[in-house]
Amino acid sequence: MLGVVHHDDVVEIVLANPPVNALSVQLRSALAKALSDALSFPHVRGVVIRGQGSFFCGGADINELEQHNDPWLPDLIDRIEAAGKPVIAAIQGDALGGGLELAMGCHYRLATPSAKLGLPEVKLGILPGAGGTQRLPRLAGAETALDMIVWGEPISALRALERGIVDRIVDQDRIVAEAVAYARSGQGIRRTRELPFVASDEAFDLFKSKNTRRLRGLHAPAACVEAVRAAAQLSFDEGLRREHELFIGLVKGEQSLALRHLFFAERSARKIEGLGKDIARRTIRKVGVIGGGTMGTGISINFLSRGIPLTIIEMDPDGVARARNFITASYNTAIAKGNLSEDQVEKALSLLEVTHDFSALSGCDLVIEAVYEDIELKKDVFRRLDRIADSSAILATNTSFLDVNKIAAVTSRPNDVLGLHFFSPANIMKLVEVVRGTETGPDVLATAIEVSRKIGKVPVVAGVCDGFIGNRMLTPRQANAEAMLVEGATPEQIDRVHIDFGMPMGPFQMLDLAGLDVGWHRNPARIDNIKDAICSRGRLGQKTKAGFYDYGDDRKPRPSEVVEQIVGEFRERAGIPLRRIADEEIVVRTLYTMVNEGAKILEEGIAQRASDINVVWVYGYGWPRHKGGPMYWAERIGLQTIVDGLTRYRDRLGSTFTLSPLLKKRAAEGRSLNNE
CATH class of the missing domain: 1.10.1040.50 (N-(1-d-carboxylethyl)-l-norvaline Dehydrogenase; domain 2)
Structure with missing residues (x-):
């Protein structure tokens, strides 16, 4: 849980709670004791705190958000800040949430070049509750504090240095030695709470007015603005109390509950029935993409940006040039926005081959077909691919609704075939529906999930049906939307x-x-x-x-x-008479029907759990995160409410509509759709 190393007159405390060194009550207790012991030694001149592994500290344990167990994190950070000897944070990996708050409670901060620093609590519908809204503006000013706290995006160590959040950047292999030397340097004690912070009311009002659309209807970002405003208007201790009041109000709110549901839902989606950790994964060294259009090039960028060599197959010379130009232009835009360096782009483009020679796919470990959505065309591609691809290669179709089993059946190795449904723009959208065919091998499925995560995607496993999870649920929504156009x-x-x-x-x-x-x-x-x-x-x-x-x-x-x-x-x-349609009817016929279709997807085993459906809709279709996804939202308003609404408008839903037996049963029982 925690290690202690003595460097003569400096004590190094190592946070060791893998995988992210989360600040559980056990780790907080151990840290409080180690800090107290270290400071009690007369010969000790200072303390260094660092994390074990790739994280300095990933923040608080989310399971403890509504608990107040001693030592409480805000109190522990106050103790660190009040120490009579310098305490140095050696940020050798990511410092996020409570981890950055802990570091800001230290007197000085050193970071490695690859470190990331951020306060992402807003993404869980809360705000930094351990002094982050009060200390960050004192270190970095109002503009940086608002950007980091309200939007929750981490920044690089270099940007943190420029903004005064860290004091020095040090190479990984020197971070401990430099931190120890810093503790001995006689810099003295600099408490963040004592730094001045001045900002006008107009600065906060201007921020809100500039971001009206992004802030609309969201409780946590608005509370974040008010907490930072409190840092400018109140004393530090009064600001802490205001921060705590706002935090308590958020953590019990509906939006935070929904966002925390999504946090755990994304992790649950990784657990696939019958797919143990002992299943060997195939090695993916090189990837092929068939089709250099918008989708194919978008898919390709994901792999190139992660350092994976990739070959695009286009069938005509104009297509070859167009695909390469599109990828180059996308990377040039990333350079212009400051998201990538020229060296990073040069390295990515050096891994790219674009050709019309189909045989170039023979050395690929994964081939993704991304041609036009026509099943006969896709079958032809897979017949040809079956003859050329290596025997160990995984063959994937980027179809959004076609039958993966029928595509797999034209090959001699259907166990190597599955669907990888990327969402457009594929280099930006995070969702990938991993479609498991009837004969898809466990190692193929496990490898596809692993490689999807490697390229920064959120994979959700789906079974084979028309439209899989997401697009199948779109069908009743669109059918009713168009029907209501005709009705009025x-x-x-x-x-x-x-x-x-x-x-x-x-x-x-x-x-x-x-x-x-x-x-x-x-x-x-x-x-x-x-x-x-x-x-x-x-x-x-x-x-x-x-x-x-x-x-x-x-x-x-x-x-x-x-x-x-x-x-x-x-x-x-x-011969349909024109009539006035109420907004409530639109909600029932477009959103309630989606929930009903989702329940059918669960009944048929197309999705493993209701929370998987929520992940699909949030990451792939823009369902508002603060409402947790369609199945979560349905349970919060009541499954019986959904059933009653669908029953009320039954005559308007078309002759093919049927109410899901699972939905009706669980509503009557008052049970969750996730229950077995």
Whole structure:
């Protein structure tokens, strides 16, 4: 739990609570005792605190958020700060949350070049509750403190040095020696609480006004602003009390409960039935991607950025040049934004090969097909791939709804085949649906999960069905949304209801962004639905500046008279009377129906647990994080509420609608959908 090393007149205390040195009550107790013992020795001139492994300290134990066990972290940090001998934080790895608060309670801070420092508590719907909102602005000023605390993103050691959060950057192999020397240097004691901090009320009001949209409806970011404001207006001790009041209010709130559910849901998604840790993983040294379009190049960037050599196959010379140019342009944008250095980009691009020679895939350990969403085309690709790829290679299809088993069946090795459904833009979106086919081998599945995490994705395992987890749940939402257009709603009303709910965009805005031609049969003479009719007019979404909405150069959606006319024609042919549709009906028919479909997915074993569905929708479709995902949200408002709403509008839901027996049963029993 904790180690102590004596360097003559300096004591080194090593936090050892793997994997992230979380500040559990046991570690806090051990640290308090070790610190007290070290300071009691007359010959000791100072103390160094560092972490074991790749973390300095990852923060508090989330399971203890609502507990007040002695020693309480704020009290422990106060003791460190009040010490009569210098205490040095040697930040040799990430210092996050309570870990950074601990470091800021020390008198000086040294960090290695690769260290990251951050206060990500807002992502759990809370704020730093151990003095972080009071000490960080005293070290770094209002602007940096607000950015780090309100948005929760870590910064590099170099930026921390520039902003006064750390005092020196030291190489990894010298950090302990330099920290010990610092303790002996006679620098004296510098208590963060005693540093001045001045900021006007206008600075905080301006921050809020500039970020109105990002802050809308979110409790924790707003509380973070107020806590930092308190640091400027109150004494340090009064500011601590205000921080604690705000923290207590947040930790018991609905938004924090939802965000903490997601935190644990993401970790639960890694636990796959029948997939033990003893299953050997295949080694992925080189990756191939078939298709150099937007999706294929986006997928490729993930691997290149992690130092994995990659070959893209494009079938024509123009496609080869286009794919390489797209990736180069993406990396140049990253350089311009300061996210990557020129050296990092040069290294990534040196790992890239783009060619039309299919045989170049023969040396790849993982091949991902990313061609157009047509099953016959994909089957042809896999037949060819089966002949060329190494016998140990994993073959993956990036399909969003097609039958992975049928694709696998055209090969001689269906056990090596699975789906890897990336979300667009694939180099940014974190979700990957890992689709397990009937014959997918356990080692193939385990390797796909591992490599997805290696490239920074959040993998969720899904079974084979039309649309898997996410897109299958979109089907009833979209069907009802289009039906309500004919009945009397407008695209603007339906989208507004979803945006008010917390979605980044509504169903029709999302379709326009993705492109209405995705999945379209491309026959202008065949018009089966409103979407077909809109496509037949050449209105394919934002890329043509016309879809369900009209778009100008600013890409903002505007109501379309053409779409209004198309919808009116459908209404007239169907003989459906125009009526007023209430917002409540839109919620039931688009969101409640998604929950119902999610329950069916659980019944069929397509998803292993309800929380997996929540992870899919938060990371892949923009479900508001502070509402925890569709299945969590349903349980918070009550499963019986969902059942009653669906029953109330049953006659409006279409002849194919059926209520999930699992949903109905669990609602009647008052049980969770996650229960066995």
